[in-house]
Amino acid sequence: MGARVALSNLLDARQIWRGRAMPVPAGDQPTGWLALDAALPAGGWPDAALTEILLPVDGVGELSLLLPTLARLSQGKRAVLIVAPPYVPCVAGWQQHGVDMRRVEIVAAPPADVLWATEQCLRSGSCAAVLVWPRQADDRALRRLQVAADAGKALGFAFRDRKHLSAASPAALRLEIEAAPRARVWVRKCRGGAVPPQPFALSRSLH
Numbered sequence: 001m002g003a004r005v006a007l008s009n010l011l012d013a014r015q016i017w018r019g020r021a022m023p024v025p026a027g028d029q030p031t032g033w034l035a036l037d038a039a040l041p042a043g044g045w046p047d048a049a050l051t052e053i054l055l056p057v058d059g060v061g062e063l064s065l066l067l068p069t070l071a072r073l074s075q076g077k078r079a080v081l082i083v084a085p086p087y088v089p090c091v092a093g094w095q096q097h098g099v100d101m102r103r104v105e106i107v108a109a110p111p112a113d114v115l116w117a118t119e120q121c122l123r124s125g126s127c128a129a130v131l132v133w134p135r136q137a138d139d140r141a142l143r144r145l146q147v148a149a150d151a152g153k154a155l156g157f158a159f160r161d162r163k164h165l166s167a168a169s170p171a172a173l174r175l176e177i178e179a180a181p182r183a184r185v186w187v188r189k190c191r192g193g194a195v196p197p198q199p200f201a202l203s204r205s206l207h
Helices: 007-012 034-039 063-071 091-096 112-124 139-152 161-166
Strands: 050-055 079-083 104-107 127-133 156-163 173-178 184-192
Touching: 007 050, 034 184, 050 063, 050 091, 050 161, 063 127, 063 139, 063 156, 063 173, 079 112, 112 127, 112 139, 112 156, 139 156, 161 173
Parallel strands: 050 156, 050 173, 079 104, 079 127, 127 156
Antiparallel strands: 173 184
């Protein structure tokens, strides 16, 4: 059996290579949730792209997930558009989280025109982010939203029922919100990196 040599001696003598952990990228579009940013390849939301957020039911904290982002974007020159939301956002609550409601607009659209309106808003170049809850959206429709987000350099967020999880999606990022037994976020797909094996708690401690 060969002689044992202390690892510290080998490191000091530079006889073995010492790897260094890669730093977490500083994304151009941070989510506002440190653990989530650290897990995503871009260090935040994929820029100029569509993010699909899968829900067990509307109103389980999906807007809380976006409030840090909306607060940041509403300080800029481009508007935040909400297309045909299933419920009216709480203005006072959003303001308490730093969202400038003067930069937020709600677009009313009948169900048949929701996807078309969303695509036009994303493509316009005048929107920082567009939020939508499409009831009927196949792969082709989502791909159009992805292309429009890229063309307009906007963040697109599509909230959908989690029953669509098994279906393929062209979205750059897919998240699933789990409401029970506690609010957690799973990364189901992220372009350019591995999917984290663990969920993230949706709590203020992550800010």
